[in-house]
Amino acid sequence: MSATVQPLAIASGALIRAASLSWLALRQALWRIPMLLVITLVTFLILRGVPIDPVNMLMPPNASAQEIAELSHQLGLDRPVLVQYLMWLRGALSGDFGISIQTGQPVLPMVLQALPMTLQILFFGLLSGLAMGLGSGMLAFRARGSVLEPAIMSINGVMMAIPDYLWAIALIVTLGVGLQWLPFIGPIDPGLQVPNITGFLLLDCLLQGDLVAFGSALAHLFLPSLTLGLCIATPIARVLHSSLIEVYQEDYLQAARLRGLDENTLLVRHALRNAALPTISLIGVQASVVIGGTLLIETIFGLPGIGALMIRALGSFDLQTIQLLALTYAITVQLVNMLSDFTLRTLNPRLRIAP
Amino acid sequence: MNLSSLAFSPVAEQFLAEPEWLLEADGLSVVGGPAEAPSAVLSDLSFRLAAGRTLGLVGESGAGKSMIGRVLARQLPAGFRVGGGQLRFAGEDLLSLPAERHRQSLGSRIAFIPQEPMGALNPVLTIGRQLIEHLQRLGTPAAACRERAIELLEQVCLPRPATLLGHYPFELSGGMCQRVMIAMAFAGRPQLVVSDEATTALDVSSQAHIVRLLRELQEQYATAVLFVTHDMGLATHACDDVLVLYAGQIMESGPAKSLFRRTLHPYTRALREAIPALEGPLLPLRALAGQMPGVESFAQIKGCRFAGRCEQATQVCHDGVAPLESVGPQHQVRCWNLAAASERQAQPEATAHEPGRAMSAQQSLVAKGLSKTWPGRRQGFRRAPGVAALKPLDLSIAPGEFIGIVGESGSGKSTLARLIMGLERQSTGVISLNGEMLGDSRDDWTRRIASIQMIFQDATAALNPRWRIGRLLTQSMLSQPRLHSERQARAAELAADVGLAASTLKRYPSQLSGGQRQRVNIGRSLCDTPQILVADEIVSGLDVSVQAQVMNLLLELRRQHKISLLLISHDLGVVRYLCSRVLVLHQGELVEQGETERVLAHPQHPYTRALIAAVPSLDPDAQWPPAAFPQMDVTP
Numbered sequence: 001m002s003a004t005v006q007p008l009a010i011a012s013g014a015l016i017r018a019a020s021l022s023w024l025a026l027r028q029a030l031w032r033i034p035m036l037l038v039i040t041l042v043t044f045l046i047l048r049g050v051p052i053d054p055v056n057m058l059m060p061p062n063a064s065a066q067e068i069a070e071l072s073h074q075l076g077l078d079r080p081v082l083v084q085y086l087m088w089l090r091g092a093l094s095g096d097f098g099i100s101i102q103t104g105q106p107v108l109p110m111v112l113q114a115l116p117m118t119l120q121i122l123f124f125g126l127l128s129g130l131a132m133g134l135g136s137g138m139l140a141f142r143a144r145g146s147v148l149e150p151a152i153m154s155i156n157g158v159m160m161a162i163p164d165y166l167w168a169i170a171l172i173v174t175l176g177v178g179l180q181w182l183p184f185i186g187p188i189d190p191g192l193q194v195p196n197i198t199g200f201l202l203l204d205c206l207l208q209g210d211l212v213a214f215g216s217a218l219a220h221l222f223l224p225s226l227t228l229g230l231c232i233a234t235p236i237a238r239v240l241h242s243s244l245i246e247v248y249q250e251d252y253l254q255a256a257r258l259r260g261l262d263e264n265t266l267l268v269r270h271a272l273r274n275a276a277l278p279t280i281s282l283i284g285v286q287a288s289v290v291i292g293g294t295l296l297i298e299t300i301f302g303l304p305g306i307g308a309l310m311i312r313a314l315g316s317f318d319l320q321t322i323q324l325l326a327l328t329y330a331i332t333v334q335l336v337n338m339l340s341d342f343t344l345r346t347l348n349p350r351l352r353i354a355p
Numbered sequence: 356m357n358l359s360s361l362a363f364s365p366v367a368e369q370f371l372a373e374p375e376w377l378l379e380a381d382g383l384s385v386v387g388g389p390a391e392a393p394s395a396v397l398s399d400l401s402f403r404l405a406a407g408r409t410l411g412l413v414g415e416s417g418a419g420k421s422m423i424g425r426v427l428a429r430q431l432p433a434g435f436r437v438g439g440g441q442l443r444f445a446g447e448d449l450l451s452l453p454a455e456r457h458r459q460s461l462g463s464r465i466a467f468i469p470q471e472p473m474g475a476l477n478p479v480l481t482i483g484r485q486l487i488e489h490l491q492r493l494g495t496p497a498a499a500c501r502e503r504a505i506e507l508l509e510q511v512c513l514p515r516p517a518t519l520l521g522h523y524p525f526e527l528s529g530g531m532c533q534r535v536m537i538a539m540a541f542a543g544r545p546q547l548v549v550s551d552e553a554t555t556a557l558d559v560s561s562q563a564h565i566v567r568l569l570r571e572l573q574e575q576y577a578t579a580v581l582f583v584t585h586d587m588g589l590a591t592h593a594c595d596d597v598l599v600l601y602a603g604q605i606m607e608s609g610p611a612k613s614l615f616r617r618t619l620h621p622y623t624r625a626l627r628e629a630i631p632a633l634e635g636p637l638l639p640l641r642a643l644a645g646q647m648p649g650v651e652s653f654a655q656i657k658g659c660r661f662a663g664r665c666e667q668a669t670q671v672c673h674d675g676v677a678p679l680e681s682v683g684p685q686h687q688v689r690c691w692n693l694a695a696a697s698e699r700q701a702q703p704e705a706t707a708h709e710p711g712r713a714m715s716a717q718q719s720l721v722a723k724g725l726s727k728t729w730p731g732r733r734q735g736f737r738r739a740p741g742v743a744a745l746k747p748l749d750l751s752i753a754p755g756e757f758i759g760i761v762g763e764s765g766s767g768k769s770t771l772a773r774l775i776m777g778l779e780r781q782s783t784g785v786i787s788l789n790g791e792m793l794g795d796s797r798d799d800w801t802r803r804i805a806s807i808q809m810i811f812q813d814a815t816a817a818l819n820p821r822w823r824i825g826r827l828l829t830q831s832m833l834s835q836p837r838l839h840s841e842r843q844a845r846a847a848e849l850a851a852d853v854g855l856a857a858s859t860l861k862r863y864p865s866q867l868s869g870g871q872r873q874r875v876n877i878g879r880s881l882c883d884t885p886q887i888l889v890a891d892e893i894v895s896g897l898d899v900s901v902q903a904q905v906m907n908l909l910l911e912l913r914r915q916h917k918i919s920l921l922l923i924s925h926d927l928g929v930v931r932y933l934c935s936r937v938l939v940l941h942q943g944e945l946v947e948q949g950e951t952e953r954v955l956a957h958p959q960h961p962y963t964r965a966l967i968a969a970v971p972s973l974d975p976d977a978q979w980p981p982a983a984f985p986q987m988d989v990t991p
Binding site for chain 2: 258
């Protein structure tokens with residue numbers, strides 16, 4: 001084969017590989033649509049099955065039966081449940097998710113306004129969780145044989161037993177109230193004003209060139225993200241540590257060592273990528289727990305995200321808001337799952353073969 | 356002037372008397388266990404290896420042959436350490452070399468070729484990345500790495516090397532992966548290559564190619580090779596000199612050809628006699644009784660470690676270790692009874708051996724037009740055409756008949772076994788058992804498993820580690836309304852049948868040796884007295900002496916119970932010893948079948964001929980690897 005043909009052959013091979021990879025991703029994304037439909041149906045049925053009449057909550061206590069019936073008819077609440085669902089679905093497909101019973105405003109803009117805050121927490125939570133988890137897992141592994149390893153792993157075990165809201169309280173009490181290092185209420189200093197451009201507070205601060213506001217927003221985000229990160233980090237560290245131990249039993253690691261590679265190269269270039277596979281699957285599986293965790297964290301830290309919105313909607317049986325928020329949570333979980341699937345396929349060539 | 360022609364003249368021998376030794380071991384020992392009572396897994400090992408030569412380390416598992424490689428790599432298993440002696444590599448004391456210098460020499464001056472080529476390449480990195488990483492470590496400038504990687508792959512005769520760089524290990528066959536490993540090993544033009552069972556996991560034809568490749572590269576770079584193998588035939592042809600190890604001691608050493616032409620130590624001879632030959636008169640194998648003592652009991656053995664299994668052992672053997680005595684040019688033997696040993700060699704074997712022939716004209720199992728096609732991979736909305744794992748073939752088995760199925764991996768032999776057993780549904784064809792058709796119904800399945808039983812390849816994996824042997828042996832009685840006493844009685848019967856002591860019934864599989872586990876595996880399949888056993892490579896993982904025991908056991912069971920056997924094996928010698936009829940499969944197709952003796956002596960199909968030629972002969976004077984030989988292992 002001539003030298004000019006060879007790079008071409010490789011390029012076309014890479015192209016085919018990329019094409020098949022994105023086709024696989026697309027197919028998996030399409031599969032998630034019926035899943036989401038089922039989720040909306042189930043939440044709809046559950047919400048309608050709860051023995052609470054939202055109309056009663058809307059009307060003054062002295063409203064007549066006729067007035068109640070009229071409002072029910074207006075809201076379509078007197079139709080069969082399945083018809084109601086189809087009505088909701090039709091509206092949803094055209095972007096109309098109904099009116100909040102609480103505020104009388106359309107639900108969608110409300111949720112869209114709150115969503116960026118939650119996504120910020122989620123992003124920084126995942127980031128710090130990954131950093132802490134991978135870091136301590138690798139540190140424990142690298143220190144194998146010394147006292148550091150059991151020490152890290154026992155601390156990890158204790159930390160695993162602490163739920164997210166307890167972390168939040170503990171962090172507020174120590175870093176917030178005790179040491180007064182970090183703010184712990186609200187998204188930003190009350191005195192600062194940042195215009196809403198993208199909805200993402202940090203981004204808006206940067207776009208305005210307001211570094212003071214940016215610093216304040218970042219500081220306010222620190223404790224909530226750390227709380228979420230700690231909950232993510234502990235299982236990651238544990239799984240990474242044990243999969244590293246497993247990977248080090250493999251022949252290819254021994255073979256690489258016999259080629260004279262030093263231990264750090266072995267760990268980073270040969271072991272980590274293989275050991276990361278079970279860890280990333282774990283993150284995908286845990287996505288719903290992590291995203292659910294934002295609900296309490298937002299409430300505790302007084303952040304106006306969708307978690308806080310959800311808590312308020314639940315309190316006032318705001319069915320339309322709950323319905324849309326459930327869908328939002330479901331989509332977010334699916335996205336994280338897709339992301340972890342995609343990462344897995346990128347890291348592990350054996351998963352790239354279409355079944 | 357040619358060195359090899361010089362070697363025969365006495366003058367040259369004087370010149371070569373003290374060549375520059377590349378690797379020199381002097382009284383090397385490796386010990387394990389507690390410090391107060393250490394037991395030596397390698398004791399008092401001395402050898403020399405010159406540049407460009409191949410030293411074979413031969414022995415059964417547990418003999419300590421891999422330990423030498425591990426000492427070189429400083430990768431001794433936990434709890435073991437070098438107990439004494441010296442190991443010099445190119446004039447340097449390898450044992451006291453600083454860790455960093457030692458690491459630097461790995462991969463560049465000392466290279467290793469692993470046993471499992473598929474496992475030795477990182478599954479998530481491309482071949483190119485791993486090769487280039489190694490080249491960079493060796494100091495190749497980054498710009499030249501790709502070029503050099505392609506060159507290396509070309510050197511090991513891999514097709515389309517540039518495309519191959521972008522492939523992942525799982526996209527390659529075992530033979531191709533091993534070529535990549537060899538390319539890596541020779542990338543730094545090392546002075547010493549340690550090949551630890553490098554061809555064991557490969558097909559015979561791949562093995563021949565790999566050994567030839569190794570030889571060529573070795574000649575090109577004057578590399579010394581430490582060749583660890585359990586295969587005596589392979590050692591005969593692949594090595595210049597051989598050390599026969601038993602339980603960590605050198606029993607016999609010398610130039611390969613002359614040592615195997617005149618084996619003197621009872622152990623070496625027993626090993627040779629336990630290997631079923633491919634040619635010559637078929638004789639009953641003399642299986643070596645018992646098994647190698649475990650590492651933990653080495654400390655208690657005062658005398659010859661082989662004495663416990665030796666037929667000629669006398670009291671003196673149990674009292675002290677014999678010295679290595681020179682018996683010929685460079686030929687050394689460690690035995691007290693050399694005279695007696697030489698005498699026994701003269702005795703010819705008496706009775707001829709008879710493989711498993713049909714005991715009746717009636718057929719117990721008849722398969723017609725049996726085939727298996729796997730559905731093709733999905734490509735968008737279409738499906739690629741199916742892959743034929745097995746093309747239609749007819750097969751019949753008579754009571755007492757042992758039938759061998761041979762072929763390389765991917766030839767469809769395991770698929771055939773699984774179809775017969777019913778673990779896989781055939782795409783076409785019918786199977787009838789004792790004249791009645793076998794369908795998919797529940798009753799038919801019950802009838803099937805009552806008459807056909809499968810013995811799995813990996814006895815360790817096939818036995819539930821949490822069950823005792825007694826329970827494992829009578830596993831099939833679990834679903835039957837039987838009394839506990841009945842099961843116990845049957846377990847005792849089965850244990851006796853397969854030659855296990857009654858005391859093993861209370862043990863767990865992990866407490867048994869590999870050979871014993873395979874006996875349990877066989878005994879379990881006999882529980883419901885089936886007519887037909889389907890055995891997939893059941894002796895390939897065993898040491899030759901244990902392999903002979905298991906083969907003789909199967910023939911004994913045939914005499915007692917008239918069972919028939921469908922034996923899948925890549926080892927033609929094993930098939931010749933056991934089976935009266937043989938089927939040769941190649942890429943899912945039956946290319947040749949007939950009486951084993953006739954097929955092996957006068958193969959008709961070129962594939963059968965190539966397969967037979969690829970087996971390293973036990974005859975030291977035979978030519979191996981064969982000169983002209985089609986390349987079969989590099990087609991992905």
